[in-house]
Amino acid sequence: MKYLDEFRDRRLAEALVRRIAQTSSGRLNLMEVCGTHTVTILRNGIKQLLADETNLISGPGCPVCVTSNQDLDKAIAMARHQGVILASFGDMMNVPGTSSNLQKERAGGRDIRMVYSAMDAVKSAKANPDKKVILLAIGFETTAPTIASSILEAHKQGLENFLVFCIHKLIPPAMKALLEMGEINIDGFICPGHVSAIIGSRPYQFIAQNYRIPCVVTGFEPLDVLQAIYMLILQRREGRCGVEIQYSRAVREEGNPTASKLLGEVFEVCDAQWRGLGMIPGSGLKLRGKYERFDALKNLELQIEDSREPQGCICGEILRGIKEPFECKLFGERCNPEDPVGPCMVSSEGTCAAYYKYNPRSE
Amino acid sequence: MGREKILLAHGSGGKLSYELIKGLFLSAFENPVLGELDDSARLDPVEARLAFSTDSYTVKPLFFPGGDIGKLAIYGTVNDLAMAGASAKYISISFIIEEGFSLDALRDIVDSITQAAKHTGVKIVTGDTKVVEKGEADQLFINTTGIGYIRGGVDISGRNGQLGDLVLLSGSIGDHSTAVLSQREGFQFQTDLRSDCASLHCLVKEMLDASTKIHVLRDPTRGGLATVLWEVANASRVGIVIEEERVKVREEVRGVCDLLGFDPYYLANEGKLVALVPQSEAERVLEAMRENPLGREAMIIGRTVEENPGRVLLKTGIGGHRLLEPLSGELLPRIC
16 A cells, blocks of 8 residues: 555546446535645546536635734744744745735845744754744644644753744634634535544534534545545435544544643643634634743734735635635736735645636636 | 865955866866866857757755756756757856855865766856855855757757647656755655756757657756646647646655645656657657656657647546646745
């Protein structure tokens, strides 16, 4: 088993597509919550392939995209702070804040470094004892355990100059908020695979039970997605509403207990501001009192500019799944990957960037 | 010896400059034209049409599995000339060096340049060295400019693609970018992947021996296969359809791409070429490619079509399709 070819096999894919067509009894609105799924769907042409059976809607599952302008402006203010090294993941570099972005700040002489893992930031703190190293901690449940372990490591090493700006977010509360808004009619959720590898499949149970919407935890290869869509169609057809795991090679019902313990040790749940979705109760993570000394917001005096949302940008509606990128007046013209207006055009996982690149509209 | 560094004085035009030029560059690149040491190289007149190309090279790290900046600087320009059906004859080379750069590393790079020039039969006939203050350049930048002779009876251009042409690709894509990435600070990928950095002049010669009717040659460097195909579709005003199944992507490359959220169609290659060839000639050209080690894995990956001129349609491995757009923005590794 090599885990790649097997999940991209043409014959199996064709068989699944046939079965989906045979089983389907009407076009279903299915939301893929996670940006990586959006990319798989568009890159492999699945959206067009199943256009008769499904309307695939992209959800709020790109961590860069849901970061609010206000949080970005705070990160920029941190980078401008005297004696600070800001450590950021690659796809945050180009996200526009109210009047600047990290790439521009770096070009202007701020010390902003791209890291590939949270531990790189800890190493950087150790190597630069006269500077404060701030890790821009963004992501969902998938990456939160790595941030937690970096904090524990810094704690163990007694590092005084390692700080974290934690804007981590949680997926299930956002799904709930989306459903509560009632703007969109969803027949099934393609649930994120990597988030679920940490939290398991139980946190989606309320969606199946209270909202009567089937959920399938899904892997990221084309065959994974096709199979998950088939499983969702089957559930609907048979009148079932459950949470099923398609991505069984990585996800267990109970999730990853070690990672969950790590999260519980370092973080507690808090309310969080989402772009497009607003303030969602219980959807963020903040450092527990014991680790407060690592909290960048509590340990720095910042001068933050008044945040404004970019004019004409409909990232918020796109993140809620009520509009497609093509419906945005700025899409592809004023807003493009070279000069993005909204965050959905920045990250490779962002809905607009994926639509721009894989253009599922035209033949 | 081993700790010697490049100093600002190495670029000042004084004694140290002279020693560097004489001791390192001249002895390595030795040839009569360069040996004249005039302000300009004087070249013999020729009958052939000339191809002329320039490129600046920056790569991090300077040494990577399968190559280094020196080899890249020669092969890159030789390949650009080859894509016009020209064999490279003369090349100029300019170094911009950051103060404090290791003289040993420079020697290694010059050594690699010498070997690459020898391998491709190109003469380094003029050059320049500048040293800039620490922090004003990142270690070493190299510019090369080359002149090549275009083979008689050959007319190769990105604008020459025609309906009915088949699209040939000489091997797997994404190897160079992935090999370089895997060596960057912060990555600890354990792969055996090497850059495909190679000179394509022999491959092109053998392809032209098989048929002089090749319409288009391009090497998919920055921007990758997707960008090159898009450029050709636009310049030639034809549609191009590519079969994803026929485009070889090594498993390691796919793995790294999946991890970082990159798409192999947009990654740089340094020893691959794409050709548009009339259908009647395609088998012959393909055979010639496969006999050369650099074209052993050559495939016909697609064809030109009347529909959608200027666009490239990719038929995906699972039976779907999507448009291949040119690279836009910058490749930034994703968070999760």
